[in-house]
Amino acid sequence: MGVNLSGKRLAVLGAGKMGVILLQSLIKSGMFPPNLTSATVQHPERARMLCDKLNISVGIDNVAAVRNADIILLCVKPQVVREVMAELSGHINPQQLLISVAASVPTALIEKALGIDMPVIRAMPNTPCLLNCGMTGLCKGRFAEPSHLEAASTLFGVVGRTVVVDEKQMDAVTGLSASGPAYIYIILEALAEAGVKVGLPRDIATLLAAQTTLGAARVVLETGDHPALLKDAVTTPAGCTIDGIMELEEGKLRVTLIKAVVKAAQRAKELAFTELS
Numbered sequence: 001m002g003v004n005l006s007g008k009r010l011a012v013l014g015a016g017k018m019g020v021i022l023l024q025s026l027i028k029s030g031m032f033p034p035n036l037t038s039a040t041v042q043h044p045e046r047a048r049m050l051c052d053k054l055n056i057s058v059g060i061d062n063v064a065a066v067r068n069a070d071i072i073l074l075c076v077k078p079q080v081v082r083e084v085m086a087e088l089s090g091h092i093n094p095q096q097l098l099i100s101v102a103a104s105v106p107t108a109l110i111e112k113a114l115g116i117d118m119p120v121i122r123a124m125p126n127t128p129c130l131l132n133c134g135m136t137g138l139c140k141g142r143f144a145e146p147s148h149l150e151a152a153s154t155l156f157g158v159v160g161r162t163v164v165v166d167e168k169q170m171d172a173v174t175g176l177s178a179s180g181p182a183y184i185y186i187i188l189e190a191l192a193e194a195g196v197k198v199g200l201p202r203d204i205a206t207l208l209a210a211q212t213t214l215g216a217a218r219v220v221l222e223t224g225d226h227p228a229l230l231k232d233a234v235t236t237p238a239g240c241t242i243d244g245i246m247e248l249e250e251g252k253l254r255v256t257l258i259k260a261v262v263k264a265a266q267r268a269k270e271l272a273f274t275e276l277s
Helices: 017-029 044-054 060-068 078-088 106-113 127-131 145-158 165-178 180-195 202-223 227-234 238-248 253-276
Strands: 010-013 035-040 055-058 071-074 099-101 122-123 134-140 158-166
Touching: 010 017, 010 060, 017 035, 017 044, 017 127, 017 158, 035 044, 035 060, 035 122, 044 055, 044 165, 060 078, 060 134, 071 145, 078 106, 099 106, 099 145, 099 202, 106 122, 122 145, 134 145, 165 180, 165 253, 180 202, 180 253, 202 227
Parallel strands: 010 035, 010 071, 035 055, 071 099, 099 122, 134 158
Antiparallel strands: 122 134
16 A cells, blocks of 8 residues: 655656656656656756756755755765765755666665665666556665655556565565666567567557567466466466577576676675675
8 A cells, every 4th residue: 555645745866767757756646746846967958958847846956955855865876975965964854755777776875875774765666667568676775764665655556566684685676676677678679589580460460569578477476376387377388488498498598687687786895895885
């Protein structure tokens, strides 16, 4: 169950790619109407462009943006988080909620930089949020309450599904769901190339690969069945599918995907250590 965010004021600091994706969906949903929404960017030219595009207040002054905000969505690059927090220190208060989507930046770093008992939620969304079918991992900082997590879940629920994890699991979320779309695109590209290899036009091969992937994912989500069970349902004795699966196993697709997630999660952990040092 979500919480009612009607009437809350939102400030998005760093309206880059993900910031704009979130802004567009949140405004379109009606959760945060334009008159209650503001954003910041680094350059005045981009501020003017986004102001016209989104019909909201966009500026370059972070302090001014957060002054009357109830929820602050931190979308700046990880390497400037400490600098932005120093800028905001003394200008925000524990009655506000700060939600950070800065990859690999721990809540403890933000809390320490602000120097107050500020409720902080860390979020790790992925790019399919663009079409409201994203996946966002959430965790709470030291001073955040369950109600703050519910508010963040409600907000990110507009752009897809959410899951709450312990902060120690956020690097794993990064390696799996945040980086995951890239892995899927490679698989889709390979399937489409295979379709071309066996005689299909490229556009039809790509459509077949993409819709098949979408359909398979929906079956997993909506039935709750284990993927292995669903795979077995497709695999008939002495049929075509089992021959294809044998090739996948021989090519070590399964272990390669596992290693990709592990490697990406390890890198996320390394980046987090760098930010703390």
